Amino acid sequence: MNNVFLCFGLPFLIASLYFGGQYWKERRFGQRLQREGQSAAALIVTRSTQSSGRGGTFCFVTYQYETPLDDKSVTQTQQQQISIKTYKRISEGEQVTIRYLPDDPAVSRLDGEYWDRSKATNQLALFGFFGAMSLLFLAAMLRG
Numbered sequence: 001m002n003n004v005f006l007c008f009g010l011p012f013l014i015a016s017l018y019f020g021g022q023y024w025k026e027r028r029f030g031q032r033l034q035r036e037g038q039s040a041a042a043l044i045v046t047r048s049t050q051s052s053g054r055g056g057t058f059c060f061v062t063y064q065y066e067t068p069l070d071d072k073s074v075t076q077t078q079q080q081q082i083s084i085k086t087y088k089r090i091s092e093g094e095q096v097t098i099r100y101l102p103d104d105p106a107v108s109r110l111d112g113e114y115w116d117r118s119k120a121t122n123q124l125a126l127f128g129f130f131g132a133m134s135l136l137f138l139a140a141m142l143r144g
Contacts, residue, residue, distance in 0.1 A: 009137025016130035023124045033109055037099035040065045042108075044094045045077070047087060059087035065098055067105035076100070078108050086110075 042065035050058045059082050066073040078098075082090070090096070100108035 009134045009141065012130045012137065013134035016127055016134055019124075019126040019130060023127055030109070033099045033101065033107075036101060037108075037111075038102050039111060040067065040098055040100060040108075042096050042098040042110075044090055044092050044096060047090065047092055049087070057084065059084055061087070061090060061110070063096065063098065063110070065100070065108070067100060069105075074105070076106055076108065078106065080108075080110060082110070 042063040044061055044063050046062040048060045048062075050060070052058055060079050061082055062077065062079045064075055064077045067076055068074075097111045098108045099111040100106075
């Protein structure tokens, strides 16, 4: 039974720890943007989708915004993965609000009504799923 845990339970545990770490990193980044970030107006330049190869679809927006640098402004162009729900609501040419880090203006996210928590939510769900699976294999191993 120990071999079953090593073959199945341990990889589930490793995957759980990986997604837990990714969730924590994403959450901390979002909190930093909310705490230290500056708001700016941005223009949605493009919307695009990409097939995942497994029947799923990844959605993206590209947006541009201006940040100050000395006595001038610099145009930043960023792409962000968004949920299908956000993708259906947002349009090319739409003016949106973003947040960026003043010490690194190229780091930004959509803000306001388009603040997208789906990435962190998915990571948390995967953390829970893989963690539960590893616990099931551990419990089966301990019962012998």
